[in-house]
Amino acid sequence: MSEPTTEGTAGTALFDLIRAQQRLKSAHRLGSRLLVESDIERENRSDLVPFVLGYSFDGDDGPALQHAHAGASSVTVIGDDDYLFLSDRRPRAEHPVGGRSLWRHREGRRPEALLGTARDVVCYAAGGRTAVAAVWVHAEADSLASDRALREEAAQDGLTAVIVGGDLWPRSGYRFGPEVLKLVGVSLDEDAAAPELLDTPLERDTLLSGQLALTPDGRRCAAGLVRFLPGGHRRYGLLVFSPGAPDDARQVWADDDLSDAIASPDGAWFACTAERIAVPGTAPRQEAALVSSDGLVVRKVGRGHRDWLQPRAWQDPTTLLCTGEEDGRRHLWRVAVDEDDVTRIDAGGSVFSVTARPGEALVVRSSIASPPSVVTLALAAPGVPRTEILAPAVEATPRGRMERLTHTASDGVEWSSWLCLPEDVDRELPVLVWCHGGPMLSWTDWSWRWNPWPFVADGYAVLMPDPPLSVGYGQDAIERGWGKWTSEVAVVAAEQVADALLDPRLDADRVAVMGASFGGFLSLALGTLLREPRLIVSHCGWADFPAVARACDLHWHWLREYGPVDSSASYRSESLSLEAIPPRTKVLLSHGCEDTHVPVGESRAMYRTLDTQGVDVELMLVPDERHSILRPANAAAWHRWVARACRETLGGRSARKELSVR
Numbered sequence: 157m158s159e160p161t162t163e164g165t166a167g168t169a170l171f172d173l174i175r176a177q178q179r180l181k182s183a184h185r186l187g188s189r190l191l192v193e194s195d196i197e198r199e200n201r202s203d204l205v206p207f208v209l210g211y212s213f214d215g216d217d218g219p220a221l222q223h224a225h226a227g228a229s230s231v232t233v234i235g236d237d238d239y240l241f242l243s244d245r246r247p248r249a250e251h252p253v254g255g256r257s258l259w260r261h262r263e264g265r266r267p268e269a270l271l272g273t274a275r276d277v278v279c280y281a282a283g284g285r286t287a288v289a290a291v292w293v294h295a296e297a298d299s300l301a302s303d304r305a306l307r308e309e310a311a312q313d314g315l316t317a318v319i320v321g322g323d324l325w326p327r328s329g330y331r332f333g334p335e336v337l338k339l340v341g342v343s344l345d346e347d348a349a350a351p352e353l354l355d356t357p358l359e360r361d362t363l364l365s366g367q368l369a370l371t372p373d374g375r376r377c378a379a380g381l382v383r384f385l386p387g388g389h390r391r392y393g394l395l396v397f398s399p400g401a402p403d404d405a406r407q408v409w410a411d412d413d414l415s416d417a418i419a420s421p422d423g424a425w426f427a428c429t430a431e432r433i434a435v436p437g438t439a440p441r442q443e444a445a446l447v448s449s450d451g452l453v454v455r456k457v458g459r460g461h462r463d464w465l466q467p468r469a470w471q472d473p474t475t476l477l478c479t480g481e482e483d484g485r486r487h488l489w490r491v492a493v494d495e496d497d498v499t500r501i502d503a504g505g506s507v508f509s510v511t512a513r514p515g516e517a518l519v520v521r522s523s524i525a526s527p528p529s530v531v532t533l534a535l536a537a538p539g540v541p542r543t544e545i546l547a548p549a550v551e552a553t554p555r556g557r558m559e560r561l562t563h564t565a566s567d568g569v570e571w572s573s574w575l576c577l578p579e580d581v582d583r584e585l586p587v588l589v590w591c592h593g594g595p596m597l598s599w600t601d602w603s604w605r606w607n608p609w610p611f612v613a614d615g616y617a618v619l620m621p622d623p624p625l626s627v628g629y630g631q632d633a634i635e636r637g638w639g640k641w642t643s644e645v646a647v648v649a650a651e652q653v654a655d656a657l658l659d660p661r662l663d664a665d666r667v668a669v670m671g672a673s674f675g676g677f678l679s680l681a682l683g684t685l686l687r688e689p690r691l692i693v694s695h696c697g698w699a700d701f702p703a704v705a706r707a708c709d710l711h712w713h714w715l716r717e718y719g720p721v722d723s724s725a726s727y728r729s730e731s732l733s734l735e736a737i738p739p740r741t742k743v744l745l746s747h748g749c750e751d752t753h754v755p756v757g758e759s760r761a762m763y764r765t766l767d768t769q770g771v772d773v774e775l776m777l778v779p780d781e782r783h784s785i786l787r788p789a790n791a792a793a794w795h796r797w798v799a800r801a802c803r804e805t806l807g808g809r810s811a812r813k814e815l816s817v818r
Contacts, residue, residue: 167614170554171607171795175788177549179204179604180528182509183518186210187236190219190518190546192530193229197788204788208241208261211546219546225267228259232282234344237263240270240282258289258342271342271351273300274307278337278366283419284374286399287342288354290366292335299353300340310334322361322384325709325752330363330382337364339379341399354402356395361385362407365392367416371423374399376449378417378426381407387720390712391433394426396451406451414445414454420470423449425493427467427476430456434716436724439638440596441631442466444478444491458491458498462630465489465498469512471535477517479507481628484560484572486600488519488533501540503531506600522602524574524620525558525609554609555579561619563655569636571652572629573621574599576608577661584663585617586806589653589689591671591678595645596634598626605784605791606672616802619656623649623678639717641674642730646681653686666806670744670798672696673754673783677732680762683743684736690805692737693744693798696751696783698758699732709752734765742805743773746794748781774801 179195190211195204208228211219227244234240242256245267255276260268271277273291280289294310297303316333323330330337339354358364358381367380379395392413397405408414412430419426430445432438442464444457458465463480468488471477476491486506490499505521508528512518515536522528527549531542561573577585588611592599599620608618622629624637624645637645657664668691669679676697683692698704705714705721718726737743743766747759759775766773776797778790785791 165614167610167612167799170552170613171610171792174527174549174552174604174607174610175792177527177552177604178207178209180508180520180530180546180548182231182511183520183530183546184231184233184239184511185513185516185518186233186239188213189222190530191231191233191239192546193231194548202787202789204786213545223261225259225261230279232280232287234282240280240287242277242280243267245269246272258287260344270344271340273340274304275332275335279368280342281368281370281377282344282374283370283372285344286370286374287344288368288370288377288379288399289340289342289351290337290364290368290379291340292332293338293353294334295331295336296334297338297353298355300351306334322388322390323363323382323709328709328752329366337366339364339368339402341402354397354399356397356402356405358395359383359407364395365415369417369419369426370399371419371449372421373423376419376423378419378428378447378449380415380417383409387715388711389715392431394428394447394451396426396447396449408447408451408454410445410447410454412443412445414447416466417447418467418469419449420473422473424473425449427457427470429466430454434638436639436717436719436726439631439634440716441634444476446493457493457496458489459496461489461498464627465491468507468510469517471512471517472514477501477510477512479510481598481600483628484574484598484600484622485523485628488517490535501533502542503533504542504544505529508601524576524599524602525554525556527552527602554612556609556612561652561656563652565648565651569632571621571623571648573619573652573656575656575659576612576618576620578612578615581617581661585615585661586666586802587657587662587664587668588616588618588802589667589669589679589682590618590620591649591669591675591682592620592622592626593671593673593675594627595625595637595641595674595678596627598622598628600628610795611799611802614799616806617662619653619662621649621652621656623652639726640730641677642681642732646678646685649678650682650685653682666690668693668802668806670694676754680732680734680737683738683741684732684734688738689741691742691744691801693746693801694759694762695746695785695794696748696754696759697745697762698754699734699762700758701727701731703761704754704758707755707757734762735769737766737769737771739770741771742801743771744776744798744801745773746776746778746785746797748783748785749777749779750782753783 184191206229208225210223230242257272275292294306365380365382393409417426417428425446432441434440444465465478488501508520517533529547667689669682670693671679672695676694763775
């Protein structure tokens with residue numbers, strides 16, 4: 157096996173092949189046919205393009221593409237030949253739109269525009285003969301007509317200034333300058349009246365969050381709410397109402413945050429994710445909850461289950477389908493809501509999305525080593541047999557092998573990692589340690605962005621640890637790392653890495669650590685704990701906890717985990733001292749300039765500090781990206797930059813020495 161390279165190698169070819177694949181997101185039944193939502197890279201387009209693709213199964217040759225809508229997403233099937241979707245497609249002149257609009261697809265007809273506004277239709281839900289959409293509307297508008305007038309007046313004045321309150325970002329998921337999200341009712345009947353705003357008064361400092369669910373008969377709706385509290389705190393709840401009488405809406409604020417509602421088939425309940433309100437010393441916990449369609453009853457289901465359950469679909473009026481991680485895989489769980497009985501369904505991989513109809517669920521699943529595919533689950537059959545029906549990215553399935561590693565800490569607790577290797581290992585391999593983000597995530601799925609296999613193809617081993625705060629290892633794993641990102645999470649991760657590097661197949665002298673977001677922080681932390689890693693790569697990471705907590709849009713989360721910035725000593729004690737990074741270690745920092753989760757000033761500050769210390773540091777800024785690098789060309793440039801640094805810093809072999817943690 158040759159030394160690692162990047163230019164014109166197997167890894168480069170695999171990276172380009174992966175980029176070219178259809179990126180499956182969700183699947184839906186349309187009669188006997190299949191609808192999928194995917195992102196696809198297109199020439200002359202800077203962003204990935206969302207598509208809705210319709211397939212038939214008429215012959216023995218597998219699925220055949222029948223129709224496609226470009227710039228489309230958010231499918232809701234309302235009949236065997238009838239579905240709704242959001243699209244960037246521009247309606248005719250009588251629909252003045254500036255962004256995404258709501259469309260209807262009916263077999264044998266041209267797509268029909270149902271709702272277009274001056275900016276985006278953010279989301280919608282449909283049931284019966286009704287749809288409800290959340291759209292950007294001027295905060296003072298009481299109709300779509302007055303919204304247009306207020307916009308025209310502001311445009312003539314050239315006014316862009318806006319006074320902000322609880323949400324300090326003039327453009328966020330909850331406001332866009334002077335605009336906020338408001339609800340619009342849309343009739344699906346022929347020759348229906350024009351869509352109009354629904355009058356759902358909200359209390360001060362409460363806004364719509366951009367989540368909607370509608371019962372199958374269209375009579376009851378649940379909209380997500382966010383409430384901004386003094387001091388930067390935040391709560392999430394539901395607005396439950398009838399689209400025919402929206403002024404009688406009821407706000408539901410439970411002991412937990414409520415989000416991601418889905419309506420039961422009989423319209424009696426909205427299932428949602430309930431997250432415990434965390435405080436310093438007590439971590440969050442996610443459970444499945446039911447909210448009655450009148451908003452009067454809130455109750456938990458599947459209580460006491462070891463892993464975090466998130467409702468995704470209903471099998472029938474008494475059976476809920478949830479996802480939840482367990483030991484490195486996101487499983488599908490069936491919850492009998494009346495008995496509180498929870499059973500696991502094997503989908504053959506980590507479940508990304510779920511849709512269901514009587515007797516069948518469609519699941520998009522993947523793994524670290526296999527790209528997404530669609531499987532059907534026969535819910536009523538014994539053992540719930542599954543059948544794969546669509547695998548559009550199968551040609552990108554990598555060659556190599558993946559092993560599960562277990563590290564036993566001094567207190568007897570076991571922590572897991574994944575190790576990705578070439579098929580044949582005939583020498584000590586340089587090692588890339590990849591830290592996941594979140595932090596309450598784990599390595600479970602195929603990743604289009606952080607994919608280990610191009611690096612494996614070029615001769616590296618990739619180690620992917622799940623330290624404390626990783627989900628799927630019980631609540632104790634969350635509690636152990638809560639508020640202790642440096643003193644606990646980073647220390648355990650360093651021990652996991654040190655243990656793994658005792659493997660004679662791995663070269664402990666040629667190590668790089670890298671990650672994004674929380675993983676970016678953790679890669680810097682490991683750089684201060686491991687014995688002289690040759691390379692640290694941190695995308696949108698941080699070292700100065702108080703600086704990031706004060707200025708970011710996730711301030712409310714920092715308050716829950718660490719307390720008030722000015723009075724909690726944990727911010728300083730958990731912050732990193734960059735002076736501990738070895739001077740011979742190369743550091744790559746990158747950041748999206750539009751990032752609100754971790755302000756870009758943190759990477760600029762770290763660059764200045766490291767540069768002053770004499771560290772070989774480089775900084776890549778991406779002016780048009782936010783927290784993640786999403787544009788394919790930017791992702792490719794980042795990959796080439798990192799691959800070149802890996803080749804330059806890890807290319808030379810060295811004598812093996814005993815590894816220790818500093």
